[in-house]
Amino acid sequence: MKKEQIILDINDTPKPLTWLTLSFQHLFAMFGATILVPFLVGLDPAVALISSGLGTIAFLVITKGQVPAYLGSSFAFITPIIVAKAAGGPGAAMVGSFIVGLVYGIVALIIKGTGHKWIMKILPPVVVGPVIIVIGLGLAGTAVDMATLNGEEYSLQYFSVALITLLITILCSIFLKGFFNLIPVLIGIAGGYIYSLAIGIIDFSTVIAAPLFQMPEFIIPFVDYSPSISLEIILLMVPVVVVTISEHIGHQLVLGKIVGRDYIEKPGLHRSLLGDGVASMIAALIGGPPNTTYGENIGVLAITRVYSVYVLSGAAVLAVIFGFIGKISAFISTIPTPVMGGVSILLFGIIASSGLRMMIDNNIDLGNKRNLIISSVILVIGIGEATLKVGNFDLHGMALAAIIGIILNLVLPNEKEIS
Numbered sequence: 001m002k003k004e005q006i007i008l009d010i011n012d013t014p015k016p017l018t019w020l021t022l023s024f025q026h027l028f029a030m031f032g033a034t035i036l037v038p039f040l041v042g043l044d045p046a047v048a049l050i051s052s053g054l055g056t057i058a059f060l061v062i063t064k065g066q067v068p069a070y071l072g073s074s075f076a077f078i079t080p081i082i083v084a085k086a087a088g089g090p091g092a093a094m095v096g097s098f099i100v101g102l103v104y105g106i107v108a109l110i111i112k113g114t115g116h117k118w119i120m121k122i123l124p125p126v127v128v129g130p131v132i133i134v135i136g137l138g139l140a141g142t143a144v145d146m147a148t149l150n151g152e153e154y155s156l157q158y159f160s161v162a163l164i165t166l167l168i169t170i171l172c173s174i175f176l177k178g179f180f181n182l183i184p185v186l187i188g189i190a191g192g193y194i195y196s197l198a199i200g201i202i203d204f205s206t207v208i209a210a211p212l213f214q215m216p217e218f219i220i221p222f223v224d225y226s227p228s229i230s231l232e233i234i235l236l237m238v239p240v241v242v243v244t245i246s247e248h249i250g251h252q253l254v255l256g257k258i259v260g261r262d263y264i265e266k267p268g269l270h271r272s273l274l275g276d277g278v279a280s281m282i283a284a285l286i287g288g289p290p291n292t293t294y295g296e297n298i299g300v301l302a303i304t305r306v307y308s309v310y311v312l313s314g315a316a317v318l319a320v321i322f323g324f325i326g327k328i329s330a331f332i333s334t335i336p337t338p339v340m341g342g343v344s345i346l347l348f349g350i351i352a353s354s355g356l357r358m359m360i361d362n363n364i365d366l367g368n369k370r371n372l373i374i375s376s377v378i379l380v381i382g383i384g385e386a387t388l389k390v391g392n393f394d395l396h397g398m399a400l401a402a403i404i405g406i407i408l409n410l411v412l413p414n415e416k417e418i419s
Helices: 014-041 043-060 076-113 118-124 125-138 140-148 156-175 178-182 186-198 205-209 231-259 266-285 295-304 309-323 328-334 337-361 369-383 397-411
Strands: 069-073 289-293 387-390 395-396
Touching: 014 069, 014 076, 014 178, 014 186, 014 309, 014 337, 014 395, 043 069, 043 076, 043 231, 043 309, 043 397, 069 266, 076 178, 076 231, 076 266, 076 397, 118 309, 118 397, 125 140, 125 337, 125 369, 125 397, 140 328, 140 337, 140 387, 156 178, 156 186, 156 309, 156 337, 178 186, 186 337, 205 309, 205 328, 231 266, 231 289, 231 295, 231 395, 266 289, 289 295, 289 397, 309 369, 369 387, 387 397, 395 397
Parallel strands: none
Antiparallel strands: 069 289, 387 395
């Protein structure tokens, strides 16, 4: 990209009012998706906002202020967190999230010492693509239940809310231009909320009663729980890292093309991965979901041509402030379940479709028996929630599918090797 096309480069400092406006723009871009994840897994959205802000600041520091990225709640860990909470409570989920961050750090150290080519061999598109599809389709039932059920009973009224929300989100995604095209989820949630208000299913009493400033529901180790590491938690959370690391690499490549820099080489994939991992560890220490770099905010960079890390850090500070405003937290809690169900139908489908797109973009030939076998096995084991149980050892669903996919990719010969 030519230098004259850039409005603000990486280390340019905007004027105060412009700075605030641009930072709010990034905050809105990530807001809908970031609060949806804690909403689905039963964590405090305010904590997710705070952890995303703190995680982004940590990422910017670790990457030496060279990578203008925003980090928010990761969709890949929705199912593992739900299962971990069911098995051992919120504390177990936080321990698993912290371990995820440690794994990122270990991988970063290995990449620093050996380079990054080996990781692409372990995580090729024929493995990662189907696993991403599993993540999206595995959540399909959750989205539909949120869209149609009032408690345990089917509700046509709730389904109408979900459909209105979904329709608004789709129309905004297709017809809106510029920045607004990047926040169809946020606009869809707002539209669904207004419709819910019109049909009388929203209670504002909690918002009225909430103080202006309020301490979020942090989950602190040794205060709210005693951390303990189990093989079950490790096997539940860690395999998902194969997907999120691949997603991270993809984001760095796209971001590098937008801003005209090679982030794999400088500041290096090891630094950006470490920043991602530290962000997830910070989230785990306060009760938030694991973090990941956000495509929504990369899109904002592409449209505005404002690449300043100061703008991203400003958005991070605003996210932390929002997390402590009680009125905002209470307002988020009034969003009806079918509203989130409506946007989830689209978002989870997009996750699945992005896995398919990864395979298409990388010219994965399913006429090749090796590729067909690997992808087919991953899809059925993952979506079918297959479980491997040996005594207290329990490995199931997406985690099992990812591990088997990696093994098949490493051991199955190419057709050239057979012939």
